[in-house]
Amino acid sequence: MPNARPSHLTRRGLLAAGSALGLGAALAACGSDDKKGGTNKAAEQPGPWSFTDDRGKNVQLKAVPKNIVAFTGTAAALYDYGVEVKGVFGPTTTKDNKPDVQAGDLDVTKVKVIGNVYGEFKIEQYAALNPELLITNMWAKDDPWYVPPQSKDKIMKLAPSVLLWAAETTMQKALERHAELAASLGGDVKGKKAADAKARFEKAAARLRAAAKAKPDLKVLIGSGSPELFYVSVPKMSADTLYFQELGVKFVEPKPNAQGFFEELSWENAGKYGADVIILDNRTGTLQPDALKSKPTWTQLPAVKAGQVVPRVTEPIYSYDKCAPILEDLAKAIETAKKVA
The missing domain is CATH 3.40.50.1980 (Nitrogenase molybdenum iron protein domain)
Structure with missing residues (x-):
C-alpha cells in the first residue's frame, strides 16, 4: 500500500x-x-x-x-x-x-x-x-x-x-x-478485576442510554480524516457504533459507497451533514484535531466550532476494562453537548 x-x-x-x-x-x-x-x-x-x-x-x-x-x-x-x-x-x-x-x-x-x-x-x-x-x-x-x-x-x-x-x-x-x-x-x-470491569461497563451502558434518551434530537457523526478526504461512517457497520445505536444514540446516516462502510467527502463538502457531536477516528494514521485545523471547512463545522469533537476508538480492545471508558466518554460528550446543527 x-x-x-x-x-x-x-x-x-x-x-x-x-x-x-x-x-x-x-x-x-x-x-x-x-x-x-x-x-x-x-x-x-x-x-x-x-x-x-x-x-x-x-x-x-x-x-x-x-x-x-x-x-x-x-x-x-x-x-x-x-x-x-x-x-x-x-x-x-x-x-x-x-x-x-x-x-x-x-x-x-x-x-x-x-x-x-x-x-x-x-x-x-x-x-x-x-x-x-x-x-x-x-x-x-x-x-x-x-x-x-x-x-x-x-x-x-x-x-x-x-x-x-x-x-x-x-x-x-x-x-x-x-x-x-x-x-x-x-x-x-x-x-474481582473482571467482575468490576464488567459492572463498570454495564453502568456506563446505562448512563449512555439515559444520556441519549435525554437528548433525542442530538445528532452524532462518525468521522475520519485524511489529507484528501473526510470519511463519514455508517453506524451499523461496526460493533461499537451499532451498539451505541442500540442504546439510543442518534447518528448521521451517510450515503455509503459500494463497500457499504462509509461515504467519502471531499474537504470542500465536509459540511454536507449537520452534526452536533463528531466522534473522530483516533488511530495514529488518521488526522487528529490539531492537524485538521489546516482544513477551513473542518474549522467551520458546527460541532468543531462548539468544541464538541471527541475521540472515537475505532478499533476497540474488546475487554470490559477497555470498553467501559469508551461508553463513559461518549455519555459525557452527549450529556454536555448543545444542539448546534
Missing part, C-alpha cells in the same frame, strides 16, 4: 486506513527474539483444547496453546484477562517507539512484533515462534484482519486460527466472545 491513504478505499482498505498513513514509520520497535512474552497459566494444563470461532470453525488442539500470535488489539484484550501471547501483528508501536493506542496495556517490549503496519507480516519471524494458534478479528467474512491478502494462504497454513467478528456484531457480543476465548485459554474472567 502507498504511504498515503488512497482516495477510494476498498472495504478492507477503509479499516487499514488508520495505519496506512504510517507505512513510512520506523519499525525499530519490533522486539528482539529474546523478548517473546510470557506463558499462559492454562498452557501447563493437560488435555485437549477446542474453541468454535465466529466463522463457525471448531479448532481443536491436543493441549491449551501457549505459543499464540495475535492481532495487537486482540492480544491486548486477552492480556486484560491474564492471557499472554508470544507475538503480535498490527499497530503496536508509534514512530517514537511508544505503545500504539491499539496496544492497550500490553508491554510491547515483551512481545515479538512481526508486523507493525498494514501490509507487513514477517512470515519467517512468525514461523520461528512455532505458533500453535493465530488469533485475529474479522471485518469481512473469512477475512483475517491484518493478514496481508497476498501472503494469506501461506500464513494461514502455518498454524490453526481463530477469527472473531469486529463487524456484523455488537460491542456487547464481541465482548462476550473475547471473554469466552480468554476463558478457554486459561484467562481469569470471573475474578
